[in-house]
Amino acid sequence: MASLAPTQQAVAEVRTFDLSRQPLRELNQFLHGSLGGTKKVRVLNPNGAHSIAAGVNAPVEIEIDGHAGYYAAGMNQHASVLIRGNAGPGVAEGMTSGRVHVKGFASVSAGAAAHGGLLVIEGDASLRCGISMKGIDIVVGGSVGDFSAFMAQAGRLLVCGDAGDALGDSLYEAVIYVRGKVKSLGADAQEQPMKDEDYRAVAALLADAGLEHDARQFRRVASKRELYHWNADANQEY
């Protein structure tokens, strides 16, 4: 039996779950358990299943080999999740720490309401990317859809492509950096001059995400802070 020890060690450090043969619950229950020294988990044939690796609370590396459905890596803490495919609605929603990296595109509400960590989407993100974000950093290699960063409270959204309508509507203190065209800004969002600290922030976010762009090509969008105070004279028009 002693001769099997090295193999067992290897098996324990990298675990593979094939969702075409194992139920999703088996994977998620394993990820929610003690992990028993596992450093890396590979997920094969995700085939768009919902809630893959949701609610993980451990510094484990997770590789999803294909497309994920709703809420992949939702509520993530500490884990580093790589999706080698596209992500469905609500990827990394409610994340507090760690990293989620999507190689393809992401559907609506990517990084919604997330408090921390880094979400990287190499392709496009659909509508409402970063809605109500509360501290997460989101880097999108492509473009984002309408209403992105709606009511975003804290954190940074960096968009290498274009942004749709109503970007940053009702922004609080989150900051948006955008490289391409903005179809329209939302209420209370305004373009502001880039300062040195903004260029440094953009360069650092791009480096973290592994994307190569010139930080000088980005513009800053942040809150005018006019909606912070009720203005009876505005006649409900902002």
Next chain:
Amino acid sequence: MCGIVGLLVKKPELREQLGELMLPMLVGMTERGPDSAGMAVFTSPVADDRRKLSLYSGAGEFDWPAFESAACETLGTETVLSVQANHGVLETAAPVAASRQWIRARYPGLHILSAGQCIDLYKDVGAPAEVARRYDFRALQGTHLVGHTRMATESAVTPDRAHPFTAGEDWCLVHNGSLSNPYQIRRKLEPLGIDFETDNDTEAACRYFEWRMREGDDLETAVRSGFEELDGFYTFLMGTRDELALVRDAFACKPAIVAESDDYVAISSEFRSLAQLPDIRNARIFEPVPEEIYVWRA
């Protein structure tokens, strides 16, 4: 919540496999729509002077042979009927209006699901896999199809409120979402002589678009006018005799995903029901953007 599926095969040799390719797609959308399912399949057309009608007899016993004899007597001797469970396809040289009128008068319990030269339509209550078995969806052949799994929100769970809905000839629509002004649409259409069969919100959209096209709009113009007229959430998938069309409302709350290869265009609410398609790894996969009208020709 509901599930939509659509499939259009690009190569004639794949038409025989249409049902088989689609079946995992429909069953894959069971969680989104466990209470009813339906399928419109577009086949090669019957002769120019003929039409076919899909008929549904309901839960009780129905004397199909007697119905066929009566149909031959009234609608012409070249009328033929094929029956599968409580579903029949009547093919006849009589005009659709005459057939409809006769069936409604003589067999008020018989539901006319569709009419046209290409469309066959099946819909019923029950889990999608069960409905598919009941009507042998696996054996369906044709150029393209439009399917639906229903989780009812806006009207009761009955076969006639299941999707697809049809209006006119060779036209159908399935819907994921909910409309908030279906009665406004009804009040607009009913004075024009357009009858409704259910209180379902989707039926309003289906009849609205069909009316627009009858008034001369092409499909895209009709659907575009819906951006102003239809209030609510929707992903609509629509079928005509030679097209599949897809549109999502401005807020795109209701999902859709498309996979396109040299062999097929497959549409679903979620990727998980496309995952079993052949060579899906090499298909081009994209999420349709809001208020863009996607049309694929068979």
